[in-house]
Amino acid sequence: IPQHGDQQSKLTLMSESLRNDGRIWVPKKAEDAKKDPREIPEEDRDYYLERIYPSFGNLVPRDIASRQAKNMCDEGRGVGPEINGVARGVYLDFADAIERMGKDAVSAKYGNLFDMYERITGDDPYEVPMRIYPAVHYTMGGLWVDYDLQSNLPGLFVAGEANFSDHGANRLGASALMQGLSDGYFVLPNTINDYLADAFNFDKIDENTPEVKEALQSTQGRIDRLMSIEGNRSVDSFHKELGHIMWEYCGMERTEEGLKKAIGMIRELRAEFYENVRIPGKSIGEMNQSLEKAGRVADFLELGELMCIDALHREESCGGHFRAESQTPEGEALRHDDEFTYVAAWEFGADGAPTLHKEDLIYNNIELKQRSYK
Known part of the structure; x- marks a missing residue:
């Protein structure tokens, strides 16, 4: 959900699963950015992801979708409140999905997200297109580890999102669950056991070491x-x-x-x-x-x-x-x-x-x- 002021303490993330059925657009003309989106006719809407990436449309990876949203706003076609002179928001529209699937089906898939959005913004996403914008909530990269997931500090094992090993591939088209599950279920149970098996040979230390x-x-x-x-x-x-x-x-x-x-x-x-x-x-x-x-x-x-x-x-x-x-x-x-x-x-x-x-x-x-x- 886009930022609405300088004193906002945090941003609320909306699931990217919404892009499965929602269509992302901005006005074709910058002068329409202040209008109620329901008053902007279809021919004056730019479904830019569908236009630029016809094979994937709104399902392009998140780095592509994020960068293009920024580009649209930098062009002056962003929607919503202006922050430092720039409106940082694009529309995520479910009108076609509701017409195709019915409101009940859309509610069954996304109802909890729609309710959360309405509580925060006061807008009903069943009636008015959502406003969204990319937000930083993850950093690719992490601590270096070897194939046992042990860092350069002996005994310090680093798992999941905290290490560097799979970053990039697991975030552009999937989620970090893959890495957390693989590290936790398949790697660490073996590698930590190997490390602890030698624990009796560790040097003895106390507070005077x-x-x-x-x-x-x-x-x-x-x-x-x-x-x-x-x-x-x-x-x-x-x-x-x-x-x-x-x-x-x-x-x-x-x-x-x-x-x-x-x-x-x-x-x-x-x-x-x-x-x-x-x-x-x-x-x-x-x-x-x-x-x-x-x-x-x-x-x-x-x-x-x-x-x-x-x-x-x-x-x-x-x-x-x-x-x-x-x-x-x-x-x-x-x-x-x-x-x-x-x-x-x-x-x-x-x-x-x-x-x-x-x-x-x-x-x-x-x-x-x-x-x-x-």
């Missing part, structure tokens, strides 16, 4: 540093500003200029965070959720910068990563398999700078091809 002392001291030092700042800005304000930077410059479409700008902005924001963040409460004797969030936002600032660095490095368009400089004449993703057929695994060194490790992707039974949904 040097590594334990160092971990405790470094963690306490980080907490003390955050609590001592006593600045004027809330943790949430830094979180929100970082989100705006990532959405604007490292979102559905990226450019070299925008990514370089984002890296500079994030570095400035991180410097201000450690000078001006305000964390109420105490660090000892109580559960301080603001302190917990501050630690997470500090991590997000590092991760956001690394995502921009990685996107800047990969000078191609592939999967959910779309570089404006790398597209076909029709505006579709243009891959460069001769240069980028590898996993980019980044590691932070002792100096805090990320180092790139390339893991070649070798395909013996699959021919790499450019995606096409025309």
